[in-house]
Amino acid sequence: MRKNLPFALFTAVITLVLSLPILGLKLTHEGTKLVLEGATQSTYVYIFLAAAAVFLSQLFREQLNAAKAAVKPKGNILAKLMPPEEKRDMAGKIFFVVLLIAAVLIPFNTGRIWSDIATLALIYVILGLGLNIVVGLAGLLDLGYVAFYAVGAYSYALLSQYFGLSFWVCLPIGALLAATFGFLLGFPVLRLRGDYLAIVTLGFGEIIRILLNNLTSLTGGPNGIGGIPKPTIPMLQFDPEFSIVNLEFSRRAAEGNVAFHEFFGVPYDSSLKVVVLYLIALVLALVTIVIVRRLIRMPVGRAWEALREDEIACRSLGLNRTAIKLSAFTIGAAFAGFAGSLYGARQGHISPESFIFFESVIILAIVVLGGMGSQIGVMVAAVLVVLLQELSREFDEYRLLAFGMVMVLMMIWCPQGLIPMKRPHLQLKQE
C-alpha cells in the first residue's frame, strides 16, 4: 500500500487537473462577450469525490484485484450455462421449439409497437445470418453489406411502384438482384484481402447509397419512395367463383384485392397488418435459418471455413478460391436482398437515409457480438442489438457511446462472441 501512495496521489491530481477545467468551468454568453463561469457547488463535490475514488482505488489496487479475481468466474459465462456436450443436441431442439412457440405468440401478447420492433429484430436476424456467411464463415470482411440490403429494399419498392408486382414476386427478385450485385462486386474485389477488401466494400456501399440519392428520376433521390404496399396473402375463394384472391390487411383494399376483414366478415383491426407482417418475417427468418444451416453442413460451407483458415492449403487441395469466395459473397448478398424487401414492406417508405454506413457497422457488430460463424449467437445478438437500440431511444446521443462500450467489454470478456461457434471440443485421451 505504501508504494502505491505516490502513484495514487499522482492519478488523483491528474483527475483533478483534467476534470476541473472541463466540468468545473463554463463558457457562457453575456451580451456579445464570452464569460468564464464556475459550475455549481455540487459539481465540485462530484469532481472531488471522483478524485478521491481514483486515489483510493489506486491505493488499494492489490486488494481490489484480489477481490475481483475471487468473484470472477472462469471461462465463458454463457458457455457454462449451456448443457453438456452430449445432451446439447436434444436440449437445443427443445429450446428451439419453445423459442418458436414464444416467437409465434409475441404479437398476440404484446402490443402493436412490440410486434413492429420484433419484426425489425427478425430483419436483423436475416441480415446477421447473411453477413455471417461472408464474414464469419468465409472470413471476408465486408463493410458495405448494407448496399445489398438497399438493393433488396429498392427493388421491391421500385418494382411495386412501376410494375405493380406483389411482395411475393418481388421477394425472390430482390434476393436475386442483390445476389447479382454481390456477384458483380465480387469479381473485381475478391483478389483483395483483409483491410483492402474492407475498404473496397465500404466504398461500394457508399456508391450504392449515393447513386440512390442522386438518381432522382428513378428513386426519388433523398425523398425516397413512399407508399410501398404491405404484403398480401393469397387465399382461395369459393364464392362467387372458385379463384385466388389477394388478401390485404388495410381498411380498404386496392383494386383487385380483398380486405381481410371483409373477406372473413370480422371487424377491422388496424394492428392486424403489423401482426401479419411479423408472422411473415418470422417465416422468412425461419427459412433463412434452415437454408443457412443446410449450407454450413454442405461441402461448400466447409470450403468457406477452410478458405478462412488457410487459402494456400485450400488451393493445394484443388479448391477454386474464386468460386468459393464468390459463392459466399453472392449467397450472403442474396439474404440481404431478402431482408431488404422485407424492410421496404415494413417501413412503407424507404430513402437512402436508411442505408448509411452505420447500418453496415451494426450488422457487422451483430456478427462479431454473436460470435463469428455461430448461428445461434448471431440470432441472439441481432435481437439484443435491436432491443438495445429501441430501449435507448431517449438517450439517442449516447447510443454510439454505449455501443462502443459494449463492444470493448465484449472483446475483453468473451472475445469469441456471446455464443462461440460450436465446434467439437478438445478431447485429450490418456495414453
Place this chain on the structure above:
Amino acid sequence: MLTLENVYTHYGKIEALHGISLEVNQGEIVSLIGANGAGKTTLLMTVCGDPRASDGRITFMGKDITETPTSEIMRSGIAIVPEGRRVFSGLTVVENLQMGAFFSDKSDFARTLEYVYDLFPRLRERHSQRAGTMSGGEQQMLAIGRALMSHPKMLFLDEPSLGLAPIIINQIFEIIGKLREEGMTIFLVEQNANQALRLADRGYVLENGKVVLQDTGANLLVNEDVRKAYLGG
C-alpha cells in the same frame, strides 16, 4: 510421370528459375535439394501453376499442364503437402481430412480415412481435436494424411522436416518410405539433404534457379561438392 522441359519462372521481372529440366518416373522418390532461395519451392509451385511458367513445358502423365488452371492441376492426381504444413487450424482432424477428400468419391471416404488412420495412428486418437492445438509433428502427419485423402498418383512434399524434432523427422521419413513401397510416386523438396538423399532413388541439386547436379541418391550422398555444400563436409 512428371516432366519439366526448360522451364522458366518469373516473379515480376525477376527470373527465379532459369530453364529447369527434370523428370520424375512412376514409383520413384525424387529429392530436390538446395540452399535457401535456390528456387525449390518456386519450382514446386510452378508445377502447380502458381506462379505460371513463363517458358518451357510441364507434362504430367502425358498431359501438358503448363497452362492448366491450378485448381484443375490439383485435382488431376497431384497432391501437395505445402511448406509449413498449413493445416486448417480451426477445423478438427477429421474435418481437415474431409477437406482433403473434397473432390473424391464420397462412398470411398470411410475406407480412405481408415487407410490414413492406419498410416498415422496418432491422427485416429486425435480425430476430433482441433488441428491448431496439435504438435508440429502431428500437424505434419495431418498435412500428409490430408494430401493422401484424394488418392493422388503423385505426392509433392515441401520441406516435411521443417521445424521438427529429429525423432519426428525419422518417423515422417519412415512413412514416406512406406508410401513408396505402396507404389506412390514422390517428389521431395528438402533442406535436410542427408535424409532426403538417403531415401531418394534420384536427386537433383538446385542452385540459383538452375539444376547443377543430378544423379542417383546414393551417388549424390557421396559426391564431394554436395558433401561440402549441403552435408557439412
